[in-house]
Amino acid sequence: MASVEIDQLTNALARLPGLGPRSARRAVLHLLKKREGTLVPLLRALETVDAKLATCSICGNVDTSDPCGVCTDVKRDARSLCVVEEVSDLWALDRSRLFPGRFHVLGGRLSALDGVRPEDLGIDTLIGRVAGGEVDEVVLAMNATLEGQTTAHYLSERLESFPVRITQLAHGLPVGGELDYLDEGTLAQALRARRPVA
Amino acid sequence: MASVEIDQLTNALARLPGLGPRSARRAVLHLLKKREGTLVPLLRALETVDAKLATCSICGNVDTSDPCGVCTDVKRDARSLCVVEEVSDLWALDRSRLFPGRFHVLGGRLSALDGVRPEDLGIDTLIGRVAGGEVDEVVLAMNATLEGQTTAHYLSERLESFPVRITQLAHGLPVGGELDYLDEGTLAQALRARRPVA
Ligand SMILES: [Zn+2]
Ligand SMILES: [Zn+2]
Numbered sequence: 001m002a003s004v005e006i007d008q009l010t011n012a013l014a015r016l017p018g019l020g021p022r023s024a025r026r027a028v029l030h031l032l033k034k035r036e037g038t039l040v041p042l043l044r045a046l047e048t049v050d051a052k053l054a055t056c057s058i059c060g061n062v063d064t065s066d067p068c069g070v071c072t073d074v075k076r077d078a079r080s081l082c083v084v085e086e087v088s089d090l091w092a093l094d095r096s097r098l099f100p101g102r103f104h105v106l107g108g109r110l111s112a113l114d115g116v117r118p119e120d121l122g123i124d125t126l127i128g129r130v131a132g133g134e135v136d137e138v139v140l141a142m143n144a145t146l147e148g149q150t151t152a153h154y155l156s157e158r159l160e161s162f163p164v165r166i167t168q169l170a171h172g173l174p175v176g177g178e179l180d181y182l183d184e185g186t187l188a189q190a191l192r193a194r195r196p197v198a
Numbered sequence: 199m200a201s202v203e204i205d206q207l208t209n210a211l212a213r214l215p216g217l218g219p220r221s222a223r224r225a226v227l228h229l230l231k232k233r234e235g236t237l238v239p240l241l242r243a244l245e246t247v248d249a250k251l252a253t254c255s256i257c258g259n260v261d262t263s264d265p266c267g268v269c270t271d272v273k274r275d276a277r278s279l280c281v282v283e284e285v286s287d288l289w290a291l292d293r294s295r296l297f298p299g300r301f302h303v304l305g306g307r308l309s310a311l312d313g314v315r316p317e318d319l320g321i322d323t324l325i326g327r328v329a330g331g332e333v334d335e336v337v338l339a340m341n342a343t344l345e346g347q348t349t350a351h352y353l354s355e356r357l358e359s360f361p362v363r364i365t366q367l368a369h370g371l372p373v374g375g376e377l378d379y380l381d382e383g384t385l386a387q388a389l390r391a392r393r394p395v396a
Contacts, residue, residue: 002289003262005250009243015236016211017228018221027214029286031244032260035251038213043248045207046229046241052203053233062230064201088227091200 006032058129060105060122062087070094070103077101079136083126083155085109085143089179093141096184098191101139104129109142109151118154126155130162139194140168143178156197167194204230256327258303258320260285268292268301275299277334281324281353283307283341287377291339294382296389299337302327307340307349316352324353328360337392338366341376354395365392 002010006028014024031039049064056068063069070076070090080101084090090103106121129135140155142148156166169190179187200208204226212222229237247262254266261267268274268288278299282288288301304319327333338353340346354364367388377385 002292003267005243005246005262008239009247012236012240012243013214015239016225018217018225023216025289026286027216029260029289030215032247032251033285035248038210039244039248039251041206041213042210043241043244045203045210046237046244048203049207049230050233050237050241053230053237062227064203069201087231088224091223091227094200 059103060107061090078134081135082139082141084141092180096187098188109147110154111147127158130159130164135164137165166197168197169194257301258305259288279333280337280339282339290378294385296386307345308352309345325356328357328362333362335363364395366395367392
């Protein structure tokens with residue numbers, strides 16, 4: 001009996017991770033009852049982000065500018081590059097403030113099962129950045145999964161002819177663990193003990 | 199390091215019930231990465247609801263039209279009126295499809311503690327509807343809390359001079375339980391066994 005418009009709002013919210021149909025209904029009620037305090041700010045924030053949303057042409061991050069805020073941050077060490085699978089990994093590492101360099105987002109990991117090949121990932125742009133001589137160290141920060149490690153190994157081979165130090169996160173990471181879910185302590189330890197790829 | 203605009207979106211989402219700061223961040227990432235599938239539909243749905251949002255001048259429901267969809271539904275029995283504390287209670291009862299009549303939302307419950315007096319609730323409009331002779335039965339569907347029952351008792355006294363049948367939900371409801379959280383079976387039983395107010 002809720003109107004079509006309210007049902008559409010409920011459905012749009014229910015598609016977000018962490019919100020099911022029931023919690024989406026409660027969220028909608030909250031939005032309707034606190035229009036000025038919640039609905040309007042959310043609407044304005046979405047409008048702004050939608051209007052400015054961009055994928056960074058340098059690193060693959062999503063942000064409200066291109067190049068992104070990380071790539072244009074002059075306080076970061078541009079000569080150190082951390083390669084991650086997903087934007088969520090970049091955000092997790094960035095939030096921890098443990099890595100003072102820049103990033104490169106692959107947009108996935110090599111997977112025979114899912115048919116993901118090197119050309120499906122942001123690898124050419126990575127090679128381009130390294131070949132351009134702008135980088136001294138590449139930190140391979142793939143997930144500690146089979147596919148993540150396969151990807152790291154592939155990248156280390158593609159990069160070995162360049163005069164850069166190639167490291168990867170220490171395997172203090174729990175096996176099968178995904179970067180985005182780790183606590184800061186584990187991330188800090190793994191970064192601190194990063195080691196050259198053999 | 200996320201942009202101001204992205205932070206604002208995260209904060210707006212984190213204010214919704216069921217989403218904390220961490221899940222709001224994940225939801226934002228999801229929105230940014232699936233722009234067409236999630237961000238745009240949510241934005242459009244919010245725009246539409248914001249533009250049409252109204253409080254029903256008859257019953258106090260929030261909807262995208264005034265009068266609301268419940269009040270204008272000709273398949274409902276206009277002579278039976280269910281009085282609830284909050285819009286969320288109306289939605290819960292409406293979702294269960296157990297009550298075929300119309301509703302009246304008080305917008306709260308009498309509370310000495312919170313300083314809520316009769317004139318702070320939609321009681322005059324309720325009396326007006328009953329005095330207008332449009333109603334045969336008033337179902338008092340307050341929460342089974344002390345304040346809910348105080349409110350029901352107050353309403354039954356205000357309504358006793360009118361030629362209407364006044365009933366309240368049977369107290370199969372768990373003590374302290376709030377309507378909006380009850381399963382349909384409990385709601386059905388309480389409605390079925392509703393009894394005249396002494
Ligand atoms: Zn960037
Ligand atoms: Zn109405």
